[in-house]
Amino acid sequence: MSRSSPFRLKVSGANACFTRPEMKVERVSYDIMTPSAARGILEAILWKPAIAWKILQIDVLKPVRWESVRRNEVGAVISARNVQTAMNRGNGNLGLYVEKERQQRAGLFLRDVAYVIHADFEMTDKAGSDDNVTKFEQMFIRRASRGQCFHRPYFGCREFPVDFAFLPRDAEPPAPIPDSRDLGWMLYDMDYTGKEPMPRFFHAVMQHGRVDLRNVEVRS
Amino acid sequence: MILKALAEYYERLLNDPDSGVAPPGFERKPIPYLIVLDKDGRFINIRDTRTGEGKKKTARDFIVPQGEKKTSGVKANLLWDTPQYVFGIPKSDKEKDRKRAADSQEQFLKRIADTFPNDIDDEGISAVRKFLQAKDFTPVFGHELWPEILETKANITFMLEGDTCLVPQRPQVMKHLGEIEDKGETGQPCSITGKADIPAELHPSIKGVWGAQSSGANIVSFNLDAFRSFGKKKGLNAPVGQKTTFAYTTALNTLLAKGSRQRIQVGDASTVFWAREQHEFEDDFSLFLGEPDKGREPDYGPLRSLLSAVRTGIPPGEDTTPFYVLGLAPNASRIAIRFWYEGSVRDLKEKIAQHFEDTDIIRAPHDREFLSLFQLLVATAAEGKADNIPPNLGGEVARSVLNGSVYPRTLLAGAIRRCKAEQKVNRVRAALIKAFLVREARIRKSKIKEVGKMLDTSNDNIGYVLGRLFAVLERIQEQAHSGLNKTIRDTYFSAATSSPLVIFKRLQELAVHHLAKIRNSGKSTVWLDKLMGEVMGKIPASGIPATLVLEDQGRFAVGYYHQRQDFFNTSKNSEEGE
Numbered sequence: 001m002s003r004s005s006p007f008r009l010k011v012s013g014a015n016a017c018f019t020r021p022e023m024k025v026e027r028v029s030y031d032i033m034t035p036s037a038a039r040g041i042l043e044a045i046l047w048k049p050a051i052a053w054k055i056l057q058i059d060v061l062k063p064v065r066w067e068s069v070r071r072n073e074v075g076a077v078i079s080a081r082n083v084q085t086a087m088n089r090g091n092g093n094l095g096l097y098v099e100k101e102r103q104q105r106a107g108l109f110l111r112d113v114a115y116v117i118h119a120d121f122e123m124t125d126k127a128g129s130d131d132n133v134t135k136f137e138q139m140f141i142r143r144a145s146r147g148q149c150f151h152r153p154y155f156g157c158r159e160f161p162v163d164f165a166f167l168p169r170d171a172e173p174p175a176p177i178p179d180s181r182d183l184g185w186m187l188y189d190m191d192y193t194g195k196e197p198m199p200r201f202f203h204a205v206m207q208h209g210r211v212d213l214r215n216v217e218v219r220s
Numbered sequence: 221m222i223l224k225a226l227a228e229y230y231e232r233l234l235n236d237p238d239s240g241v242a243p244p245g246f247e248r249k250p251i252p253y254l255i256v257l258d259k260d261g262r263f264i265n266i267r268d269t270r271t272g273e274g275k276k277k278t279a280r281d282f283i284v285p286q287g288e289k290k291t292s293g294v295k296a297n298l299l300w301d302t303p304q305y306v307f308g309i310p311k312s313d314k315e316k317d318r319k320r321a322a323d324s325q326e327q328f329l330k331r332i333a334d335t336f337p338n339d340i341d342d343e344g345i346s347a348v349r350k351f352l353q354a355k356d357f358t359p360v361f362g363h364e365l366w367p368e369i370l371e372t373k374a375n376i377t378f379m380l381e382g383d384t385c386l387v388p389q390r391p392q393v394m395k396h397l398g399e400i401e402d403k404g405e406t407g408q409p410c411s412i413t414g415k416a417d418i419p420a421e422l423h424p425s426i427k428g429v430w431g432a433q434s435s436g437a438n439i440v441s442f443n444l445d446a447f448r449s450f451g452k453k454k455g456l457n458a459p460v461g462q463k464t465t466f467a468y469t470t471a472l473n474t475l476l477a478k479g480s481r482q483r484i485q486v487g488d489a490s491t492v493f494w495a496r497e498q499h500e501f502e503d504d505f506s507l508f509l510g511e512p513d514k515g516r517e518p519d520y521g522p523l524r525s526l527l528s529a530v531r532t533g534i535p536p537g538e539d540t541t542p543f544y545v546l547g548l549a550p551n552a553s554r555i556a557i558r559f560w561y562e563g564s565v566r567d568l569k570e571k572i573a574q575h576f577e578d579t580d581i582i583r584a585p586h587d588r589e590f591l592s593l594f595q596l597l598v599a600t601a602a603e604g605k606a607d608n609i610p611p612n613l614g615g616e617v618a619r620s621v622l623n624g625s626v627y628p629r630t631l632l633a634g635a636i637r638r639c640k641a642e643q644k645v646n647r648v649r650a651a652l653i654k655a656f657l658v659r660e661a662r663i664r665k666s667k668i669k670e671v672g673k674m675l676d677t678s679n680d681n682i683g684y685v686l687g688r689l690f691a692v693l694e695r696i697q698e699q700a701h702s703g704l705n706k707t708i709r710d711t712y713f714s715a716a717t718s719s720p721l722v723i724f725k726r727l728q729e730l731a732v733h734h735l736a737k738i739r740n741s742g743k744s745t746v747w748l749d750k751l752m753g754e755v756m757g758k759i760p761a762s763g764i765p766a767t768l769v770l771e772d773q774g775r776f777a778v779g780y781y782h783q784r785q786d787f788f789n790t791s792k793n794s795e796e797g798e
Contacts (some may be wrong), residue, residue: 021286021411021458022223022440025447026556065623068558068615077445101446106549106556127717162696184224186416190450197450201409214606 004137006056009144009166010174012114015067016155019116020197021187023142029156031064031181032206033037036189036215037155038048038117041162044153046140050127053119058211059176063157076101083188113155116173141166176209183211188218222560223412223439223460223468225544229494230467233474236498241474244466245397246288247424252279252374253302253365258381259343261350263359267379284377284388285397286466286778287718289422296327298335298397299388300377300661301315303369307357327355334492336396339731344380344387351378386708410461412468417461421454424469428476428483429484430490432550437546438557439472440465476548484510487597487606489547489558496542501565504546508572509621511594520589523576530573537567545622547615558615561622571624578655582674582785583647591651593618599648602641610634626663632774640714641778647657650781660771671775674783677754682765682771685758686720687779692752693727695787699748700734717773721766 011033018030018037035055042053078096086092121140123133143149144166153162167173183204191198200220204211233241242248270277285298296305307388308325312315329352336345351582360366363621369376378481387393401775425436439591442448442457449457455465475482475492481490484506493505506524512518543565547558561568591743594606597617601608616628635652639645654671661670669679708727716723731752738745768776 001499015242020221024458025443026439026551026554027440028222028560065625066560066619068619070612073446075446077448079445084497103552106551107340107557108557116226119256124510125544185409185411186222187411195454198408199411201411203414219414 002120002133003054004051004116004140005131005145005169008171009042009045009117009119010061010114010165010167010175011117011153011155011162012164013062013155013160013162014112015160016110016113017160018110018156024179026105027109029108029110029185029218030186031110032060032114032204032211033058033113033117033155034187036187036201038115038119039165041117041153042119042128044149044151044162044163045144046134048131050124050131051121052124053121055119055213056212057115057118059116059118059173060179060206060209060211061116061176062112063177065111066108067111070104070106072102073105074101075103076100084087109160110155114174116167116176117171126160127169128186140167168198179206179209181206191220221563222546222557223464223541225494225496225562226546227412228462228496229475229544230471230601232497233471237513241285242283242470243394243398244285244463245468247282248281249284249287249300249375251282251284252372253369253376254379254386255306255351255360255376256379256381257347257351260346260356261347261352261379262731263351263357264370264381266360266778267364268365277580279374282377282386282389284386285392285603286424287304289424294327295325296324296331296549299332299386300375301328302373302375304373306376307360309370325352336393342381342390342396344378344390344712345393347380348378348387352438371395371792373640380614398732407461410464411459412464413461417463418457419459420462420465423460423465424473425454426472426476426548426555428467428473428478428490429548429550429555430485432487432555435551436506437550437555439557440605463617475777481506481701484593485616486547487591487609487616488611489549489618491545491547491618493543495544497541497566499541499565501541501543501569503540505568505716508591509574509618511592525592526569528571529575530570530577539569541565543568545618547618549611549615558612559619559622561619562621563619571622574624575621575655578658579651581647581654582789583783584785584788587647591648593621593647598650599646599652600631600638601640620659626660627656629656629770633770634771636717636770636777638715643710643713645777645781645784649783650778657771657774657778665738671782675786678756679774681777681779683768683775684758684779685755686716686724686764686768687776687781688783689724689752689755689759690727690776691783691787692748692755693731694784696731696734696738696748699738699743717768717776719767720776721764724764 016029016033017027018034019027020030035058036053040057053208055180076095076096078094082092086094121136123131144164147164151162153164153169155162156162183206185201186204188200188202191200198220202218221359233239234243252270253312254269256264256267271280272278273578284300287297288295289721291770296321302655304311304321305324305328305473308321310321325475332345332349336342357413380387407416409415410417410419423438423440425437426439431439435520440455440458440460442454452628460463464792472492474480482494482502485491486509493502495502507518508523541564547560548673549558550556551553576590596605597609597614598604599615610630613628613630613634617631620627632653635649639649661668666683670686671679690713694707697708698704708730712723712727716727735745735748
């Protein structure tokens with residue numbers, strides 16, 4: 001499959017929560033952005049069935065800082081069985097009352113984050129005859145430089161919006177933090193190909209503020 | 221990050237023979253009664269493992285196969301359990317309970333049979349099996365300890381006559397269980413270690429978090445449908461391998477255990493700390509930030525030497541051993557992470573020294589030399605009760621101490637609010653306010669000269685000057701009327717802090733009368749006049765403002781405290797005056 005040339009996007013925000021799966025109830029974030037979160041940001045700017053984003057590298061521009069916040073979340077989901085009964089009967093009450101189901105939960109979030117996402121995309125087999133790499137490259141450059149997006153990209157949770165800026169090829173990228181650390185195992189992305197979606201993990205290592213994702217071993 | 225560091229700590233404990241930590245598949249459990257059997261499974265005796273007097277008897281801890289997480293169903297532990305499981309004693313005489321008890325007993329036997337197929341040749345196991353299969357428990361029921369067991373429904377396990385260890389601790393048994401435990405590499409990659417393992421559906425409970433259920437709570441749990449993703453059930457939402465699960469919970473429970481030297485309470489956050497390798501800082505840390513035992517004067521030697529090392533510019537050494545601090549707080553049968561710190565010992569030493577430097581303020585000789593975090597927090601709470609510390613504040617403060625960042629503003633507001641409500645400034649609050657201001661000034665690189673450790677006559681901040689003036693005015697009143705029940709402080713402190721313009725006018729009128737009274741009684745007021753003149757001289761030409769911003773209110777409190785301490789600590793002033 002043909003690939004695009006690599007792009008760089010600077011993203012920043014006041015808060016972020018890249019929730020660790022094992023601590024997603026009382027949320028605790030990963031130290032840095034996960035590849036799947038980066039993919040989500042790019043997809044918010046441009047996504048078509050014809051392309052699939054690949055994250056190549058993440059540069060961390062600000063030191064990892066934490067903040068603990070209590071906020072309200074909803075503790076219930078609408079039951080599938082109730083929906084089924086209601087559909088069969090033709091009527092029924094499927095409302096979920098946020099006020100009744102509200103509960104307070106703690107979260108350990110990141111504050112004041114900024115990253116540079118290095119990524120390219122690959123054409124998928126859904127690409128039509130008049131789809132080509134250059135077309136989507138130009139579309140992405142145009143949209144990202146103008147600040148256009150399908151939906152507002154966010155850092156892990158909807159309440160943490162992303163400010164993004166496209167970095168042109170000749171622009172000097174901002175310097176990452178001079179910090180090297182083993183970040184442990186991190187969620188890479190979900191694998192939707194099987195019968196049931198399965199998580200995939202990789203060993204994240206930050207070297208001089210950079211996490212290289214090009215040749216990582218992904219386990220699933 | 222957190223779970224990984226805990227799992228690594230478990231490895232450290234496992235390699236340390238003194239730690240007494242349970243090996244994989246086992247847990248430490250207090251077991252009060254042991255059934256002693258002979259090799260043929262005949263009952264010999266019941267041994268009481270408890271020590272202590274009266275109702276405070278505590279059972280000895282034993283390492284036993286890890287218990288099942290019991291909910292409403294019948295689930296037997298391996299070789300140890302309550303009388304309902306071991307002997308089939310029903311809760312009541314009801315038909316339902318009797319059936320349940322019989323079922324429990326059957327499960328208990330079945331668990332042993334399933335785990336130890338007939339070919340494992342161990343005298344202990346065969347004795348237990350013979351004893352349970354014979355179902356002749358009359359000698360047990362006749363034992364003098366039996367009524368007590370029946371009443372407490374305490375855990376029971378078995379011991380072979382002449383043995384020094386329990387049946388579940390016999391070498392053959394441990395070896396066999398270890399082999400079962402090591403199931404090999406199958407399943408899903410663990411989200412903590414990346415190694416293939418079978419994901420744990422339920423994680424063992426964490427016990428000992430202050431305010432959480434006494435039966436334990438969970439860090440990893442998905443106890444409501446809303447917490448589930450992609451239709452996955454329980455622990456499958458986050459594949460954490462069974463080995464990792466066991467390791468992190470065991471490590472955390474060890475850290476949180478009663479009498480652990482590696483836990484302190486910070487506000488509502490139960491805080492544990494550990495180093496990656498054995499380190500003396502583990503012992504010092506609780507001395508630095510914890511609350512000393514009641515009635516015992518702590519030995520501040522290590523803290524003093526740390527501070528003097530930092531003050532004289534000698535860095536605390538290039539110690540890069542990683543050190544972790546974890547703050548936990550309960551929330552609805554779950555445990556939330558309040559704060560998490562990961563850094564080197566050296567880094568932490570510097571941050572702690574900085575904290576004590578910032579909170580250092582002039583004190584009365586009988587005051588304790590250093591203030592614990594708990595004392596600082598409780599100073600912002602109504603009635604000085606730990607329960608009234610605002611939630612989350614403890615975690616925020618601990619985080620700013622560990623990271624060397626600014627203290628939360630709520631801390632300043634809380635301290636000032638308590639000063640106003642109680643109409644007085646004590647040492648702890650003055651120290652807190654000073655620490656907040658000093659740290660904020662340093663981090664924001666402010667050029668303004670901030671309040672110091674003791675009285676600074678050159679500081680001309682309006683808040684600070686007014687605070688000093690208030691102390692002087694109070695002193696004048698005290699000199700005029702000795703032994704007053706209610707001074708101007710009790711009436712005006714709060715109002716003077718928030719709206720100084722109005723109040724100080726009134727106070728100065730009062731002072732004129734007070735000074736006259738002192739003179740009439742034949743004493744000299746020269747010293748007081750001079751001091752008042754000096755302080756008044758610092759008030760800017762624009763006069764006393766109508767209101768003070770929060771920071772200036774803080775400086776007011778500190779100025780008042782400094783001036784007042786100055787009266788007490790330097791006797792020369794009052795001697796000159798009288």
